[in-house]
Amino acid sequence: MIDLSVDGRGVATLALARPEKHNALSQALINDLRDAAGQIAADKDIRVVVLAGQGPSFCAGGDLGWMRDQMAGDEAMKRAAASSIAGMLGALNTLPQPVIGRVHGNAFGGGVGMACVCDVAIAADHVKFGLTETKLGLIPATIGPYVLARLGEAHARRVFMSSRVFDAAEAVTLGVVAKAVPTEALDAAIEAEVTPYLACAPGAVAAAKAFARSLGPVIDEATVARSIDALIAQWNGSEAGEGIAAFFEKRKPQWNSAS
Numbered sequence: 001m002i003d004l005s006v007d008g009r010g011v012a013t014l015a016l017a018r019p020e021k022h023n024a025l026s027q028a029l030i031n032d033l034r035d036a037a038g039q040i041a042a043d044k045d046i047r048v049v050v051l052a053g054q055g056p057s058f059c060a061g062g063d064l065g066w067m068r069d070q071m072a073g074d075e076a077m078k079r080a081a082a083s084s085i086a087g088m089l090g091a092l093n094t095l096p097q098p099v100i101g102r103v104h105g106n107a108f109g110g111g112v113g114m115a116c117v118c119d120v121a122i123a124a125d126h127v128k129f130g131l132t133e134t135k136l137g138l139i140p141a142t143i144g145p146y147v148l149a150r151l152g153e154a155h156a157r158r159v160f161m162s163s164r165v166f167d168a169a170e171a172v173t174l175g176v177v178a179k180a181v182p183t184e185a186l187d188a189a190i191e192a193e194v195t196p197y198l199a200c201a202p203g204a205v206a207a208a209k210a211f212a213r214s215l216g217p218v219i220d221e222a223t224v225a226r227s228i229d230a231l232i233a234q235w236n237g238s239e240a241g242e243g244i245a246a247f248f249e250k251r252k253p254q255w256n257s258a259s
Contacts (some may be wrong), residue, residue, distance in 0.1 A: 019055020
């Protein structure tokens with residue numbers, strides 16, 4: 001469910017390849033992304049990574065069918081699933097190579113999280129974003145540490161709880177992406193981010209990235225464990241069950257009083 005390719009310069013493109021589902025994060029896609037991150041991290045010939053998506057969307061977030069299955073499972077199943085999401089995000093976030101996000105289509109929920117684990121993300125100017133979990137009775141739990149690290153608390157609180165969809169221009173203001181460009185200029189903008197690294201010592205780039213992360217918000221084992229616990233707690237609550245059921249039944253959840 002991924003497409004990983006490396007060009008002659010050592011630039012890897014890691015593409016989410018579940019276009020028929022708008023690259024929603026299923027267990028298979030999560031596993032493939034984590035495995036790919038491990039492969040990339042171990043490959044000294046890879047200098048830069050471009051994280052992209054195939055099809056109309058960058059990433060529509062978590063696969064709700066998969067979430068429904070996890071919610072119906074026992075505590076061990078839920079913890080394993082939540083840990084797998086957290087592990088995948090952590091593996092991408094800690095890649096030694098710089099990661100450039102190519103956000104060509106809409107990014108919701110976990111898609112925003114995927115953009116936030118990139119060192120820099122560039123979006124097409126038509127893209128819509130949203131942390132849409134709360135309208136489904138969920139919360140942005142495992143992506144939360146990375147979203148807060150990228151946006152800062154003040155900016156994050158503008159969109160973290162409301163499920164409000166925002167455009168690419170606001171995503172730049174919030175800090176989700178560095179810039180928004182016309183679709184036809186997206187590849188050139190990505191190349192402009194990639195090229196400078198090819199003149200840099202790769203070991204120094206990796207060391208500088210690790211040092212920068214050490215100076216920023218702490219995302220350690222305790223932080224990740226809190227995010228896993230928060231996701232499981234929400235899965236165990238009644239609101240998530242109602243929200244996901246309403247989604248599949250194509251009706252409003254019981255709390256939705258919006259006209």
